[in-house]
Amino acid sequence: MATQYGIKFAVHLITNHFGNLVAKVCECLLRRGPLTFEQLSRFTELTKDQVKNSLLVLVQHNCVQAFILEQEGREGSKVNAQYLALFDNILHRLRFPKFLEIVSQDLDEECVELLEGLLRDGRLTLKQMVDRASQRKENAVALDVVQESLHKLLMLRYAERCPSPEPVISPPVDLDTKKRGAKSKIAEEPETIEYRVLEAAMPAEGIRFYLTASSELINNSDIYPGRGVGENVAREDSMLFRANFEEFVRRRRHKVLVENVRTAHDDGAAIVLGAVLDATRNAEKKVKMEKSVPLTLDAIFTEVQKTEIGLAMTMERVRSSLVLLGCTQRTFDAPYSIELNKIIESARDEEVESIVLKRYGTDAYRMFRLLSKTGRLLETDKIAESTFVEKRDTPKILYKLWKDDYLHMEKLVLTGARQLKFLLWKVNKPILWERVLDEMYHAALNLSLRLAYEQEKDGELLAVPKDKIVGQLQKRYKRLRNSWLLLESSLMKLDDTLMLFHDF
Amino acid sequence: MQGSSLKRKRPDNVPSSVSLTDAERVLYNVIQGKRDLGIWSKEMKEETNLPDNVVRKALASLQVKKLIKEVVNCQNKAKKHYIASEFKPSKEITGGDWYSEGNLDKDFIEIVKDVFLKIIFIQKVATVDGILEWVKKNHAFHVELTSHQIEEILQALVLDDQIIEMESTGFGEFASVPAGRVCYRCKNKRGPKGEPKIGAMASIPCGVCPRISSCTPDGIISPRTCVYYQKWLDF
Numbered sequence: 001m002a003t004q005y006g007i008k009f010a011v012h013l014i015t016n017h018f019g020n021l022v023a024k025v026c027e028c029l030l031r032r033g034p035l036t037f038e039q040l041s042r043f044t045e046l047t048k049d050q051v052k053n054s055l056l057v058l059v060q061h062n063c064v065q066a067f068i069l070e071q072e073g074r075e076g077s078k079v080n081a082q083y084l085a086l087f088d089n090i091l092h093r094l095r096f097p098k099f100l101e102i103v104s105q106d107l108d109e110e111c112v113e114l115l116e117g118l119l120r121d122g123r124l125t126l127k128q129m130v131d132r133a134s135q136r137k138e139n140a141v142a143l144d145v146v147q148e149s150l151h152k153l154l155m156l157r158y159a160e161r162c163p164s165p166e167p168v169i170s171p172p173v174d175l176d177t178k179k180r181g182a183k184s185k186i187a188e189e190p191e192t193i194e195y196r197v198l199e200a201a202m203p204a205e206g207i208r209f210y211l212t213a214s215s216e217l218i219n220n221s222d223i224y225p226g227r228g229v230g231e232n233v234a235r236e237d238s239m240l241f242r243a244n245f246e247e248f249v250r251r252r253r254h255k256v257l258v259e260n261v262r263t264a265h266d267d268g269a270a271i272v273l274g275a276v277l278d279a280t281r282n283a284e285k286k287v288k289m290e291k292s293v294p295l296t297l298d299a300i301f302t303e304v305q306k307t308e309i310g311l312a313m314t315m316e317r318v319r320s321s322l323v324l325l326g327c328t329q330r331t332f333d334a335p336y337s338i339e340l341n342k343i344i345e346s347a348r349d350e351e352v353e354s355i356v357l358k359r360y361g362t363d364a365y366r367m368f369r370l371l372s373k374t375g376r377l378l379e380t381d382k383i384a385e386s387t388f389v390e391k392r393d394t395p396k397i398l399y400k401l402w403k404d405d406y407l408h409m410e411k412l413v414l415t416g417a418r419q420l421k422f423l424l425w426k427v428n429k430p431i432l433w434e435r436v437l438d439e440m441y442h443a444a445l446n447l448s449l450r451l452a453y454e455q456e457k458d459g460e461l462l463a464v465p466k467d468k469i470v471g472q473l474q475k476r477y478k479r480l481r482n483s484w485l486l487l488e489s490s491l492m493k494l495d496d497t498l499m500l501f502h503d504f
Numbered sequence: 505m506q507g508s509s510l511k512r513k514r515p516d517n518v519p520s521s522v523s524l525t526d527a528e529r530v531l532y533n534v535i536q537g538k539r540d541l542g543i544w545s546k547e548m549k550e551e552t553n554l555p556d557n558v559v560r561k562a563l564a565s566l567q568v569k570k571l572i573k574e575v576v577n578c579q580n581k582a583k584k585h586y587i588a589s590e591f592k593p594s595k596e597i598t599g600g601d602w603y604s605e606g607n608l609d610k611d612f613i614e615i616v617k618d619v620f621l622k623i624i625f626i627q628k629v630a631t632v633d634g635i636l637e638w639v640k641k642n643h644a645f646h647v648e649l650t651s652h653q654i655e656e657i658l659q660a661l662v663l664d665d666q667i668i669e670m671e672s673t674g675f676g677e678f679a680s681v682p683a684g685r686v687c688y689r690c691k692n693k694r695g696p697k698g699e700p701k702i703g704a705m706a707s708i709p710c711g712v713c714p715r716i717s718s719c720t721p722d723g724i725i726s727p728r729t730c731v732y733y734q735k736w737l738d739f
Binding site for chain 1: 534578579580595596599600602607608610641656660663664665668670673674675676678701702703704705706707708710711712713714717719721726727728733735736737738
C-alpha cells in the first residue's frame with residue numbers, strides 16, 4: 001500500500017485526467033486494497049454502470065489490473081474477479097513527457113508519435129495505431145510503416161504486449177503482515193499481492209516484446225492457456241500493445257546512476273558505468289538491481305571503446321574507474337559487478353541532507369551527516385566533538401531533529417557510585433526515507449494544486465490577444481507565465497526525486 | 505560522605521610541610537577522589553554537609569596552597585569546578601583539544617580548516633601524513649597539531665561536504681598515494697560559484713515549511729492560501 005499523501009496525489013492525478021467518478025473508484029481500491037466488483041459498488045455507493053465504466057477506463061489506462069484468486073475445491077470464476085489499483089502506473093502518468101523525451105533521443109518522429117498514442121490512449125491494437133496515424137497525417141498510412149515503428153519500439157522494449165486481463169493466482173500462504181507493520185516499504189521487496197498479480201499477468205518472455213508470435217508459440221497452450229489454435233490466431237489479430245513503463249523507469253535509473261557517478265568522481269567512471277549498464281540492460285531481471293550484471297574486464301573495455309570519449313581510454317584507466325566505483329582489484333578473468341544500490345543510497349542521503357541544511361542550519365547538517373554515515377548510535381558529547389559544535393548547544397539541536405522524526409533517540413542509564421544518564425542518537429534510514437517520501441508526495445500535490453489555482457486566477461489573460469497585453473496587463477501576464485514555469489519545472493524536478501525514493 | 509566530617513576518610517598526597525584544617529582536608533579528599541573529573545562546588549557542599557562559608561574559606565585556602573585549581577566546565581561555565589592540582593582536567597570538563605577557557609575555539613578551527621582545504625585543492629589529493637608534514641615544514645600554526653587532531657579537522661571537512669574521504673586507486677590523480685591508502689580530495693561542486701547542489705525538495709517552500717504537517721488541500725493552511733508560496737512566486 002502507498003503512503004497517505006502518495007494516495008492523495010495519485011487520486012489527484014486520476015481526477016485531473018478522468019474525472020471524479022473514476023477517481024472515487026480508484027481511491028477506494030488504493031485505500032482498501034484489491035476488491036471485487038460487488039465490494040466496490042458497496043463501498044463507493046456508485047451505480048453498477050458507473051463502477052463498470054470507471055473500471056474500464058482504469059484498466060484501459062493500465063491503472064488497474066484484474067485478477068482471480070483461486071479458491072480451494074473449485075476453479076476461480078469471473079464472479080471472484082478482484083481489481084487491484086496500480087499505484088506506480090498512476091504516478092507514471094505525470095512522467096509521460098519524460099518518457100517521450102527518452103524515445104526521441106533514440107528513435108525517429110514516427111516512433112515518438114506512436115508512443116504518444118499509446119500513452120494517451122492506454123493501449124491500442126495495430127489497426128487502431130494505423131487509424132490514428134492516418135488521422136494525424138490526413139492521409140492513409142500503410143500498415144507496414146506503423147508496424148515498422150512498433151517493431152522499433154518493441155526491440156528497444158519501450159512498448160510491450162498488454163498483460164493477461166484476468167490471471168489466476170493462488171491464495172497467499174502466510175501473509176503475516178502484522179509482523180511487518182513497523183518495517184519500511186522502501187527497504188524490502190516482499191512478495192506482495194501486487195507483485196504476484198503482475199508476475200502472473202505478464203506475457204511470456206518469448207512474446208512480450210514481439211509484434212507477432214510465431215506459430216509454434218501460438219500452438220503452445222502455455223502462452224494462452226486453455227484456448228484452441230483458432231482462438232489464439234484471432235487473439236493475435238486483436239493483440240493490444242502498450243508503453244512499457246518498466247523500461248522507461250530503468251532508463252531513468254541508469255541516467256541518474258551515471259550522472260551521480262560523474263559528479264562524485266569523474267567522466268571516466270561515468271563512461272565505464274554507462275557502458276556496463278548499456279551492455280547489460282536486457283539482462284536485468286528487475287529495475288531495482290542491487291548490483292550490475294557481472295561482466296569481465298574485457299567485455300567492459302569493449303563496451304567502453306564503443307563510445308566516442310571511451311575510445312581514448314586505456315585498459316588501466318578502465319580498471320581504475322572500476323576501483324573508484326567500489327569494485328576491488330581482481331584477476332583478469334573475474335567478472336566485475338558494481339554496487340548500484342550504494343549510488344542510489346548516496347543520492348537519497350544527499351537529498352535528505354539538503355532538507356536538513358535548509359531547515360535546521362549548518363550545525364544540524366553536520367550532525368545529521370555524521371549519524372547518517374556512521375549508521376549506529378552515538379552519544380551526545382561524541383557528536384559534539386566530531387562536529388565541532390559547543391557541547392552545551394548540541395543537545396538542543398539534536399532534540400529538534402528528533403522531535404521532527406529525523407533522528408531516533410535512546411536513553412542509557414549507568415548505575416554505579418553515581419547514576420549517569422546518556423542520550424544516544426541514530427539515523428534510521430528506511431523509516432526516515434519513507435517519511436520524507438510521504439512529505440514529497442504532499443509537496444508534489446501542493447505544487448499541482450497551486451498551479452491549478454494560479455491558472456484559475458489569471459486564466460482569462462490567455463484569451464486576451466497578444467497585442468492587447470500592454471502596461472499593467474503585461475506585468476500580470478509575465479508574472480503568470482513565470483509562476484507557471486516555476487511551478488511546472490519544480491514539479492518535474494521533484495518528480496525525479498519521487499522516482500529516486502520510490503522507483504529506483 | 506556519611507559520618508563526622510572531621511574524620512579523615514582516606515590518605516592524601518599532601519606534603520607534611522603543608523598543614524590543613526579539618527575542613528580543608530575533608531574537601532581536599534573529596535576533590536582528589538574525583539581525579540581528572542573534578543567536582544562542582546555545590547556537589548561538594550552536598551557530599552560533605554559543611555556550611556557554605558566554611559567551604560568557601562577552605563577552597564580559597566587550598567587554592568593559595570596550590571593543592572587545587574579552578575577549571576572552567578565547558579558544559580556550564582557558571583558552575584565553579586575544582587580539581588586537584590596534580591591532575592589534568594579531562595575532556596568531559598574542558599571539552600577537549602579544541603576548547604579554550606570552556607569555549608570552542610571556533611576562529612582557530614576555521615583557520616585550520618581553511619588551510620587544509622587550500623592544501624588539498626593545490627595537491628588535488630592529500631593524506632593525513634602529507635598534511636602533517638606540510639604543517640610541520642611550514643610552521644603553519646602557533647601550536648603543533650598531532651595526526652589525530654589533523655584527522656579530526658579533515659573529518660569535519662568531510663561532514664561539511666567540502667572534501668571526500670576515499671581509498672587511493674594508485675592511478676591518475678591518485679598516483680602519488682599508494683593504492684588502498686586513505687586520502688582526501690575536494691568535492692566536485694555543482695554551481696558556477698562552487699556552491700553545493702540544492703535538492704529538489706529543499707528548493708521549494710514545502711521542503712522547508714515548518715507547518716507542513718498542518719497543511720491540507722482545503723484547510724486553513726493550504727497551497728492556495730500559503731504565504732510562503734506567495735512570496736516565492738512574487739519574484
